[in-house]
Amino acid sequence: xxxxxxxxxxDTLLPALEAWxxxxxxxxxxxxxxxxxxxxxxxxxxxxxxxxxxxxxxxxGAVAITxxxxxxxxxxxxxxxxxxxxxxxxxxxxxxxSPEFVMGVDVELIKPRKRLAELVKQYQHGxxxxxDATNWPQFYQRWTLAEAVxxxxxxxxxxxxxxxxxxxxEQSVHHTEQQFILCCYSSQCSNLILNKADF
Numbered sequence: 001x002x003x004x005x006x007x008x009x010x011d012t013l014l015p016a017l018e019a020w021x022x023x024x025x026x027x028x029x030x031x032x033x034x035x036x037x038x039x040x041x042x043x044x045x046x047x048x049x050x051x052x053x054x055x056x057x058x059x060x061g062a063v064a065i066t067x068x069x070x071x072x073x074x075x076x077x078x079x080x081x082x083x084x085x086x087x088x089x090x091x092x093x094x095x096x097x098s099p100e101f102v103m104g105v106d107v108e109l110i111k112p113r114k115r116l117a118e119l120v121k122q123y124q125h126g127x128x129x130x131x132d133a134t135n136w137p138q139f140y141q142r143w144t145l146a147e148a149v150x151x152x153x154x155x156x157x158x159x160x161x162x163x164x165x166x167x168x169x170e171q172s173v174h175h176t177e178q179q180f181i182l183c184c185y186s187s188q189c190s191n192l193i194l195n196k197a198d199f
Contacts, residue, residue, distance in 0.1 A: 003055040005197040006094040016199035017046030040088035048095040103186040104151030106144040144183035
């Protein structure tokens with residue numbers, strides 16, 4: 001099983017997560033100069049801890065979220081390493097966790113990008129095959145999938161973009177909420193669902 005939770009409403013989310021964020025995480029958030037980036041960091045950690053505790057009925061103190069050498073989050077529950085993925089952007093966060101299945105998640109704001117057409121052209125024989133550079137939702141669906149695959153494999157995004165899309169789309173789920181697009185990918189678990197965090 002892979003559990004997921006997302007929010008696109010930080011005004012409601014952040015106060016609700018107060019009890020799910022550790023003092024060490026609050027201090028770690030201060031390394032970011034801008035408030036939106038601090039909020040994203042806290043939302044990711046707090047929502048992941050809340051998700052694990054709500055889904056698997058464990059105590060918040062049993063859930064530790066640290067950082068691996070490559071920057072990816074490391075989730076331990078009761079001293080056991082679990083799989084997890086966190087993605088955030090200004091005003092939105094998406095997290096996923098599992099005691100066994102590897103996954104990757106990504107959330108993006110659908111907006112024009114200066115290099116969008118250039119990226120599509122550069123990787124038209126790879127991940128962006130059959131993507132229309134003028135179709136922003138289509139581009140972001142493929143982009144979030146590439147990001148999620150890269151996180152699941154703990155690889156490099158540019159290497160992922162060079163590959164053909166193959167079956168990645170069938171091993172993922174997308175959801176659009178307001179102006180955000182969310183994606184969860186796993187090659188190991190087929191019943192992926194994106195769940196909105198309601199507080």
